[in-house]
Amino acid sequence: MITLTEENYIKAIYHLSSNGEKTVNTNAIASAMQTKASSVTDMIKKLSEKNYADYKKYQGVTLTDDGRRVAVNIIRKHRLWEVFLVEKLNFSWDEVHEVAEHLEHIKSDKLINELDAFLEFPTHDPHGDPIPDKEGNFKHIEKIVLAKAEVGSTYKCVGVDDTSSKFLKYLDSNHIALGTIITVKHKEPYDNSIKLTLENSEIVVSQSVAKNLYLKKI
Amino acid sequence: MITLTEENYIKAIYHLSSNGEKTVNTNAIASAMQTKASSVTDMIKKLSEKNYADYKKYQGVTLTDDGRRVAVNIIRKHRLWEVFLVEKLNFSWDEVHEVAEHLEHIKSDKLINELDAFLEFPTHDPHGDPIPDKEGNFKHIEKIVLAKAEVGSTYKCVGVDDTSSKFLKYLDSNHIALGTIITVKHKEPYDNSIKLTLENSEIVVSQSVAKNLYLKKI
DNA sequence: AAATATTTTTAGACTAATCTAAAAATGTTT
DNA sequence: AAACATTTTTAGATTAGTCTAAAAATATTT
Ligand SMILES: [Mn+2]
Ligand SMILES: [Mn+2]
Ligand SMILES: [Mn+2]
Ligand SMILES: [Mn+2]
Numbered sequence: 001m002i003t004l005t006e007e008n009y010i011k012a013i014y015h016l017s018s019n020g021e022k023t024v025n026t027n028a029i030a031s032a033m034q035t036k037a038s039s040v041t042d043m044i045k046k047l048s049e050k051n052y053a054d055y056k057k058y059q060g061v062t063l064t065d066d067g068r069r070v071a072v073n074i075i076r077k078h079r080l081w082e083v084f085l086v087e088k089l090n091f092s093w094d095e096v097h098e099v100a101e102h103l104e105h106i107k108s109d110k111l112i113n114e115l116d117a118f119l120e121f122p123t124h125d126p127h128g129d130p131i132p133d134k135e136g137n138f139k140h141i142e143k144i145v146l147a148k149a150e151v152g153s154t155y156k157c158v159g160v161d162d163t164s165s166k167f168l169k170y171l172d173s174n175h176i177a178l179g180t181i182i183t184v185k186h187k188e189p190y191d192n193s194i195k196l197t198l199e200n201s202e203i204v205v206s207q208s209v210a211k212n213l214y215l216k217k218i
Numbered sequence: 219m220i221t222l223t224e225e226n227y228i229k230a231i232y233h234l235s236s237n238g239e240k241t242v243n244t245n246a247i248a249s250a251m252q253t254k255a256s257s258v259t260d261m262i263k264k265l266s267e268k269n270y271a272d273y274k275k276y277q278g279v280t281l282t283d284d285g286r287r288v289a290v291n292i293i294r295k296h297r298l299w300e301v302f303l304v305e306k307l308n309f310s311w312d313e314v315h316e317v318a319e320h321l322e323h324i325k326s327d328k329l330i331n332e333l334d335a336f337l338e339f340p341t342h343d344p345h346g347d348p349i350p351d352k353e354g355n356f357k358h359i360e361k362i363v364l365a366k367a368e369v370g371s372t373y374k375c376v377g378v379d380d381t382s383s384k385f386l387k388y389l390d391s392n393h394i395a396l397g398t399i400i401t402v403k404h405k406e407p408y409d410n411s412i413k414l415t416l417e418n419s420e421i422v423v424s425q426s427v428a429k430n431l432y433l434k435k436i
Numbered sequence: 437a438a439a440t441a442t443t444t445t446t447a448g449a450c451t452a453a454t455c456t457a458a459a460a461a462t463g464t465t466t
Numbered sequence: 467a468a469a470c471a472t473t474t475t476t477a478g479a480t481t482a483g484t485c486t487a488a489a490a491a492t493a494t495t496t
Contacts, residue, residue, distance in 0.1 A: 027442095103321075256476080
C-alpha cells in the first residue's frame with residue numbers, strides 16, 4: 001500500500017528530476033513540499049525501502065522504474081481531472097490545480113480510464129501539459145520559453161511553467177491563452193522585458209513572465 | 219479543520235442515529251467503522267471537543283447541529299458522485315460505493331455544486347437514496363420494506379438497504395432494479411420467504427432479501 | 437589543507453489514529 | 467442486593483508524518 005504522502009513525494013521527486021532523469025537533493029524536495037529537510041530524509045528512506053527510490057546517504061535520490069511508474073500515473077490522474085474540471089464543470093485554468101491535487105489520489109483504475117474515455121482521450125491538460133496514456137506513454141512537447149524566443153519570430157502559446165492562480169489570471173487579463181499567436185517585437189537589454197504583439201494588442205511583459213510562458217514556433 | 223477520519227465517524231453516527239435523531243452506542247459505531255470500542259471512545263471525545271457531537275461518558279453520543287450539517291454534506295457528496303459514476307462513467311450500481319467513499323472527502327464547494335448542476339440536480343442516487351441540496355434539505359422518501367409488504371398488493375421498487383456488491387448483483391441477476399414493478403403473491407410462514415411476480419417472471423426471495431428491498435405502493 | 441559555510445542526517449519529541457489489556461461503569465439475573 | 471455479564475473507558479504502545487536542535491558529512495573559501 002502506498003500512502004497519499006508517499007505519492008506526493010514521488011511526484012515532487014519526479015518533477016524535480018526532470019521526469020525521473022536526474023538525482024534530486026533533500027533541500028530541493030523540502031522546499032517543493034513545503035516541509036523540513038529532516039522530514040524529507042525520513043521519507044526518502046521509506047521510499048527507498050519500498051523500492052520507489054534509490055538513495056545513498058548525502059548523495060540525493062533518484063526514482064526507480066516503479067517510482068517513475070507511480071509518478072506518471074498520478075500525473076495522468078491529476079491532468080485528466082484538470083481537463084474534467086475545465087471542460088465539464090466550468091472551472092477556469094487557474095482554479096483547477098488545488099482540487100486536482102486531491103483528486104489525483106483517488107485509487108480506481110476503472111474510474112480514471114472511464115474518465116479518460118468520457119473526456120475523449122485528451123492529450124493535454126488546461127496548462128498545455130501532456131497527459132500520459134493508460135500505459136504511461138506521452139509525447140514530450142516541443143517548446144521554448146518566451147525568455148529565449150527570437151525577436152521578429154512568431155509563435156503559438158503552448159504552455160505555462162508557473163500554474164499559480166496569480167500568474168494565470170495575469171495571462172487572462174492580458175488575453176494570453178493556450179493557442180494565442182504571439183510575435184516577439186523587442187527585447188529590452190536593461191531588464192530583459194519583452195515587447196510582443198498579440199492578435200489585436202501590443203504588450204510588454206517582464207522577465208519573470210517571459211520565463212514562465214512556453215511557445216512553439218509557427 | 220476536519221479530518222477524513224472525523225468525517226467518516228460523523229457520517230457513521232448520523233446513519234446509526236436515523237438521521238441524527240437517536241443517541242448512538244460506542245459498540246455500534248465500532249462495528250460500523252470496523253474498529254475497536256476504545257478507538258471510538260477517543261474519537262467521540264474529540265468530536266465532542268470540536269462541537270460536532272454531544273457526549274456524556276457511558277451514555278452514548280448524539281450529533282450537534284454542526285455535526286448533522288457535516289454529515290448531510292458528506293452524504294450529498296457521496297450520492298452525487300455515485301450518480302456521476304453511473305450516469306457518466308458506466309459504473310454499475312454495485313461498483314460505485316467504494317469509490318464514492320473516497321470522493322466524498324474532496325473539499326471544494328465549487329466542485330460539488332458544479333457537479334450537481336452538470337448532473338442536472340439529481341434527487342436520488344443509484345440506490346434510490348435522496349440527495350440533499352446545497353442547503354442540506356432533502357425529502358425523506360416514502361417507502362416500506364418488502365418484508366412488511368401486503369400479500370396481493372403491487373409496488374414499485376424504490377430503494378435498497380444493503381448496498382453491498384453481493385446483494386446488488388443478486389438483484390441484477392433476478393431482474394430487480396429501481397422502478398421495477400413487483401406484486402407480492404405469497405408469504406411463507408415457515409421461513410418468511412416471499413413469492414412475488416415481476417414484469418415477466420415469478421420468483422421467491424428469502425427473508426434477508428425481503429428485509430433489504432424498499433418498495434412504494436402504487 | 438585548514439577554516440568556514442552549507443547540506444544532510446540523527447536524536448528526540450509531538451499529534452492523529454489505531455490497538456490490546458485491564459479497570460470501571462452499567463445492565464441483567466437470580 | 468449480590469453475582470454475573472456486557473459495555474465502555476482508561477492506560478500504555480505503535481505507526482505515519484511531522485518538527486526542532488544538534489551532529490555529521492560535504493562543499494566552498496581562503
Ligand atoms: Mn497531491
Ligand atoms: Mn496542469
Ligand atoms: Mn469515506
Ligand atoms: Mn448510494
